[in-house]
């Protein structure tokens with residue numbers, strides 16, 4: 001049970017916890033979180049070209065609004081891979097983060113309260129059972145790690161817990177080294193790690209208090225990768241080692257994992273990380289139900305182009321056959337409208353909700369989803385559009401040469 005904050009600890013400078021944009025949430029998270037935790041969310045790789053360009057490319061696209069003729073009754077709900085969502089934004093899976101004591105459960109609750117899907121990473125700090133209990137509309141994400149037997153065990157566990165879909169992420173390139181330095185992540189949070197990290201952790205009272213009041217320390221294990229019968233999952237580094245030493249998947253492996261999941265669960269299979277048209281077509285041939293056009297938010301091969309430049313070509317090539325999701329750089333409702341107008345069926349968000357979680361826990365994630373909802377709504381209003389179903393690229397101002405068609409024959 002949580003301990004109530006004593007009156008003498010009340011913060012006289014406490015601000016209104018509501019924030020008006022994802023950028024404000026990020027700034028609040030930066031101030032509130034210990035630096036290594038904040039930097040783990042910034043992520044990115046090498047010189048950070050892709051992570052920066054993902055966001056910057058959205059600013060190259062424009063709108064031409066109408067002065068009269070907005071529709072009063074605007075709609076943004078949709079069915080995505082069998083799930084009815086109240087807005088076309090779903091939670092992208094992100095790995096174990098010592099951001100908040102409730103971690104992925106807080107995110108799942110926020111997604112449920114705002115009527116959308118939770119994507120749960122296999123590197124998450126909470127179990128798939130707890131997360132599905134918080135949001136029955138959960139998709140479980142797997143990296144290609146372990147052997148086929150362990151993968152079947154993990155899929156079986158997710159199915160039994162009630163996961164409504166499986167996302168396989170295969171774009172990770174194990175790049176090491178960032179020009180701005182990587183945060184030091186301890187193997188375990190124990191007294192030694194606390195003392196060692198104390199300069200970075202000092203003065204972050206409100207963050208420490210959120211853990212102290214639940215009598216927990218940040219959990220850096222991966223419970224969804226626990227061996228059958230084990231009570232605890234491996235540490236993050238143990239899990240990473242298994243992943244690094246697993247031979248990378250080939251297309252026949254994708255066909256195998258897709259059909260294994262589909263047969264055991266009857267639920268959809270998503271391949272996350274597609275950036276090329278030829279790969280999107282191969283994914284269709286391998287039997288996937290959906291792809292996510294994604295460059296892992298700039299965390300894989302630095303120099304991969306921004307995904308918003310890639311979505312139109314890929315959606316035109318395979319959108320008639322499978323569901324096409326999009327992620328990378330979404331920070332506002334108008335970004336969501338741009339991705340949909342270029343052919344995405346729905347978008348996934350990563351850092352946007354992590355900033356909300358870091359700033360204000362579950363309420364912060366709800367706040368982010370509300371910002372995106374109201375931004376989508378005001379963009380539809382400005383465009384004079386009643387429903388997201390009407391959006392096309394003609395609603396956008398697209399500079400010449402904006403779209404890239406990687407792997408187009």
Ligand SMILES: Cc1cc2nc3c(=O)[nH]c(=O)nc-3n(C[C@H](O)[C@H](O)[C@H](O)COP(=O)(O)O)c2cc1C
Pocket residue numbers: 040041042043054092093094095096121122123141169272294295296297298299327328329330348349350351352
């Ligand atoms: C800190 C962090 C951890 C992530 N962990 C995972 C993960 O475990 N599995 C996965 O499929 N993608 C992971 N991603 C990628 C996200 O799912 C998503 O593709 C990306 O964040 C989208 O870009 P955005 O952050 O600009 O929205 C991670 C991203 C970040 C920033």
